[in-house]
Amino acid sequence: MSNIQAMIVNVRVDNLEASLPLYKELAGDVEVMRFPYEDMNLALVGPFLLISGPHEKHISQHATILVESLPLVVDALAKAGAEIVDEPSEVPNGTRLVARHPDGAVFEYLQPRA
Structure with a gap:
Protein backbone atom coordinates (compact mmCIF):
# COMPACT_ATOMS: atom_id res chain seq x y z
CA MET A 1 0.00 0.00 0.00
CA SER A 2 1.32 3.44 -0.92
CA ASN A 3 1.94 6.17 1.62
CA ILE A 4 0.64 8.65 -0.98
CA GLN A 5 -3.12 9.28 -0.75
CA ALA A 6 -3.49 11.92 -3.48
CA MET A 7 -1.76 14.76 -5.29
CA ILE A 8 -3.05 18.29 -5.53
CA VAL A 9 -1.88 20.64 -8.27
CA ASN A 10 -0.83 24.07 -7.02
CA VAL A 11 -2.08 26.87 -9.26
CA ARG A 12 -0.99 30.45 -8.66
CA VAL A 13 -3.70 32.89 -9.70
CA ASP A 14 -3.89 36.67 -9.69
CA ASN A 15 -7.62 36.81 -8.96
CA LEU A 16 -9.07 33.97 -6.90
CA GLU A 17 -12.70 34.90 -7.52
CA ALA A 18 -12.26 35.17 -11.30
CA SER A 19 -10.42 31.83 -11.43
CA LEU A 20 -12.89 29.77 -9.41
CA PRO A 21 -15.58 29.15 -12.08
CA LEU A 22 -13.26 27.31 -14.47
CA TYR A 23 -11.75 25.09 -11.77
CA LYS A 24 -15.18 24.35 -10.30
CA GLU A 25 -16.41 23.26 -13.71
CA LEU A 26 -13.31 21.10 -14.30
CA ALA A 27 -13.49 19.46 -10.87
CA GLY A 28 -17.21 18.77 -11.01
CA ASP A 29 -19.59 18.88 -8.10
CA VAL A 30 -17.09 19.48 -5.29
CA GLU A 31 -17.19 21.67 -2.24
CA VAL A 32 -14.79 24.61 -2.45
CA MET A 33 -12.78 24.90 0.74
CA ARG A 34 -11.28 28.34 1.34
CA PHE A 35 -8.63 29.16 3.91
CA PRO A 36 -5.89 31.70 4.55
CA TYR A 37 -2.24 30.75 4.81
CA GLU A 38 0.17 33.42 5.96
CA ASP A 39 -0.54 36.40 3.67
CA LEU A 44 -9.14 23.87 -2.65
CA VAL A 45 -11.29 22.89 -5.63
CA GLY A 46 -11.14 19.12 -6.06
CA PRO A 47 -7.56 18.36 -7.16
CA PHE A 48 -6.65 22.04 -7.62
CA LEU A 49 -5.24 24.31 -4.92
CA LEU A 50 -5.66 27.90 -6.10
CA ILE A 51 -3.22 30.28 -4.43
CA SER A 52 -3.70 34.04 -4.53
CA GLY A 53 -1.59 36.69 -2.89
CA PRO A 54 2.03 37.82 -2.76
CA HIS A 55 4.00 34.83 -4.04
CA GLU A 56 7.48 36.28 -4.12
CA LYS A 57 8.49 35.25 -0.59
CA HIS A 58 7.07 31.72 -0.83
CA ILE A 59 8.83 28.69 -2.25
CA SER A 60 7.45 27.65 -5.61
CA GLN A 61 6.43 24.00 -5.54
CA HIS A 62 5.13 21.61 -8.18
CA ALA A 63 2.32 19.99 -6.19
CA THR A 64 1.04 19.05 -2.76
CA ILE A 65 1.25 15.35 -1.98
CA LEU A 66 -1.16 14.03 0.65
CA VAL A 67 0.41 11.23 2.69
CA GLU A 68 -0.62 8.82 5.44
CA SER A 69 2.66 9.27 7.34
CA LEU A 70 4.95 12.30 7.21
CA PRO A 71 7.74 10.47 9.14
CA LEU A 72 7.94 7.91 6.31
CA VAL A 73 8.39 10.78 3.85
CA VAL A 74 11.13 12.34 6.00
CA ASP A 75 12.99 9.01 6.04
CA ALA A 76 12.71 8.56 2.26
CA LEU A 77 13.84 12.14 1.63
CA ALA A 78 16.86 11.72 3.91
CA LYS A 79 17.90 8.49 2.16
CA ALA A 80 17.67 10.22 -1.22
CA GLY A 81 19.65 13.27 -0.11
CA ALA A 82 16.72 15.67 -0.53
CA GLU A 83 16.80 19.11 1.08
CA ILE A 84 14.05 20.04 3.54
CA VAL A 85 13.42 23.69 2.65
CA ASP A 86 10.49 24.21 5.03
CA GLU A 87 10.60 22.09 8.19
CA PRO A 88 7.50 20.17 9.35
CA SER A 89 4.92 22.52 10.83
CA GLU A 90 1.28 22.53 11.79
CA VAL A 91 -1.09 24.21 9.33
CA PRO A 92 -4.90 24.48 9.39
CA ASN A 93 -5.40 21.15 7.63
CA GLY A 94 -2.57 19.02 9.05
CA THR A 95 1.22 18.83 9.24
CA ARG A 96 3.33 19.83 6.24
CA LEU A 97 6.86 20.14 5.01
CA VAL A 98 8.41 21.31 1.75
CA ALA A 99 11.34 19.46 0.18
CA ARG A 100 13.58 19.90 -2.83
CA HIS A 101 14.39 16.53 -4.39
CA PRO A 102 17.92 15.86 -5.69
CA ASP A 103 16.58 16.40 -9.24
CA GLY A 104 15.43 19.92 -8.28
CA ALA A 105 11.68 19.22 -8.08
CA VAL A 106 10.00 20.88 -5.09
CA PHE A 107 6.97 19.33 -3.40
CA GLU A 108 4.88 20.07 -0.36
CA TYR A 109 4.04 16.93 1.64
CA LEU A 110 0.94 17.12 3.83
CA GLN A 111 -0.30 14.65 6.41
CA PRO A 112 -3.95 15.68 6.85
CA ARG A 113 -5.55 15.78 10.25
CA ALA A 114 -7.39 12.56 11.05
Whole structure:
Protein backbone atom coordinates (compact mmCIF):
# COMPACT_ATOMS: atom_id res chain seq x y z
CA MET A 1 0.00 0.00 0.00
CA SER A 2 1.32 3.44 -0.92
CA ASN A 3 1.94 6.17 1.62
CA ILE A 4 0.64 8.65 -0.98
CA GLN A 5 -3.12 9.28 -0.75
CA ALA A 6 -3.49 11.92 -3.48
CA MET A 7 -1.76 14.76 -5.29
CA ILE A 8 -3.05 18.29 -5.53
CA VAL A 9 -1.88 20.64 -8.27
CA ASN A 10 -0.83 24.07 -7.02
CA VAL A 11 -2.08 26.87 -9.26
CA ARG A 12 -0.99 30.45 -8.66
CA VAL A 13 -3.70 32.89 -9.70
CA ASP A 14 -3.89 36.67 -9.69
CA ASN A 15 -7.62 36.81 -8.96
CA LEU A 16 -9.07 33.97 -6.90
CA GLU A 17 -12.70 34.90 -7.52
CA ALA A 18 -12.26 35.17 -11.30
CA SER A 19 -10.42 31.83 -11.43
CA LEU A 20 -12.89 29.77 -9.41
CA PRO A 21 -15.58 29.15 -12.08
CA LEU A 22 -13.26 27.31 -14.47
CA TYR A 23 -11.75 25.09 -11.77
CA LYS A 24 -15.18 24.35 -10.30
CA GLU A 25 -16.41 23.26 -13.71
CA LEU A 26 -13.31 21.10 -14.30
CA ALA A 27 -13.49 19.46 -10.87
CA GLY A 28 -17.21 18.77 -11.01
CA ASP A 29 -19.59 18.88 -8.10
CA VAL A 30 -17.09 19.48 -5.29
CA GLU A 31 -17.19 21.67 -2.24
CA VAL A 32 -14.79 24.61 -2.45
CA MET A 33 -12.78 24.90 0.74
CA ARG A 34 -11.28 28.34 1.34
CA PHE A 35 -8.63 29.16 3.91
CA PRO A 36 -5.89 31.70 4.55
CA TYR A 37 -2.24 30.75 4.81
CA GLU A 38 0.17 33.42 5.96
CA ASP A 39 -0.54 36.40 3.67
CA MET A 40 -2.24 34.41 0.91
CA ASN A 41 -5.78 33.18 0.22
CA LEU A 42 -6.25 29.60 -0.89
CA ALA A 43 -9.15 27.64 -2.33
CA LEU A 44 -9.14 23.87 -2.65
CA VAL A 45 -11.29 22.89 -5.63
CA GLY A 46 -11.14 19.12 -6.06
CA PRO A 47 -7.56 18.36 -7.16
CA PHE A 48 -6.65 22.04 -7.62
CA LEU A 49 -5.24 24.31 -4.92
CA LEU A 50 -5.66 27.90 -6.10
CA ILE A 51 -3.22 30.28 -4.43
CA SER A 52 -3.70 34.04 -4.53
CA GLY A 53 -1.59 36.69 -2.89
CA PRO A 54 2.03 37.82 -2.76
CA HIS A 55 4.00 34.83 -4.04
CA GLU A 56 7.48 36.28 -4.12
CA LYS A 57 8.49 35.25 -0.59
CA HIS A 58 7.07 31.72 -0.83
CA ILE A 59 8.83 28.69 -2.25
CA SER A 60 7.45 27.65 -5.61
CA GLN A 61 6.43 24.00 -5.54
CA HIS A 62 5.13 21.61 -8.18
CA ALA A 63 2.32 19.99 -6.19
CA THR A 64 1.04 19.05 -2.76
CA ILE A 65 1.25 15.35 -1.98
CA LEU A 66 -1.16 14.03 0.65
CA VAL A 67 0.41 11.23 2.69
CA GLU A 68 -0.62 8.82 5.44
CA SER A 69 2.66 9.27 7.34
CA LEU A 70 4.95 12.30 7.21
CA PRO A 71 7.74 10.47 9.14
CA LEU A 72 7.94 7.91 6.31
CA VAL A 73 8.39 10.78 3.85
CA VAL A 74 11.13 12.34 6.00
CA ASP A 75 12.99 9.01 6.04
CA ALA A 76 12.71 8.56 2.26
CA LEU A 77 13.84 12.14 1.63
CA ALA A 78 16.86 11.72 3.91
CA LYS A 79 17.90 8.49 2.16
CA ALA A 80 17.67 10.22 -1.22
CA GLY A 81 19.65 13.27 -0.11
CA ALA A 82 16.72 15.67 -0.53
CA GLU A 83 16.80 19.11 1.08
CA ILE A 84 14.05 20.04 3.54
CA VAL A 85 13.42 23.69 2.65
CA ASP A 86 10.49 24.21 5.03
CA GLU A 87 10.60 22.09 8.19
CA PRO A 88 7.50 20.17 9.35
CA SER A 89 4.92 22.52 10.83
CA GLU A 90 1.28 22.53 11.79
CA VAL A 91 -1.09 24.21 9.33
CA PRO A 92 -4.90 24.48 9.39
CA ASN A 93 -5.40 21.15 7.63
CA GLY A 94 -2.57 19.02 9.05
CA THR A 95 1.22 18.83 9.24
CA ARG A 96 3.33 19.83 6.24
CA LEU A 97 6.86 20.14 5.01
CA VAL A 98 8.41 21.31 1.75
CA ALA A 99 11.34 19.46 0.18
CA ARG A 100 13.58 19.90 -2.83
CA HIS A 101 14.39 16.53 -4.39
CA PRO A 102 17.92 15.86 -5.69
CA ASP A 103 16.58 16.40 -9.24
CA GLY A 104 15.43 19.92 -8.28
CA ALA A 105 11.68 19.22 -8.08
CA VAL A 106 10.00 20.88 -5.09
CA PHE A 107 6.97 19.33 -3.40
CA GLU A 108 4.88 20.07 -0.36
CA TYR A 109 4.04 16.93 1.64
CA LEU A 110 0.94 17.12 3.83
CA GLN A 111 -0.30 14.65 6.41
CA PRO A 112 -3.95 15.68 6.85
CA ARG A 113 -5.55 15.78 10.25
CA ALA A 114 -7.39 12.56 11.05
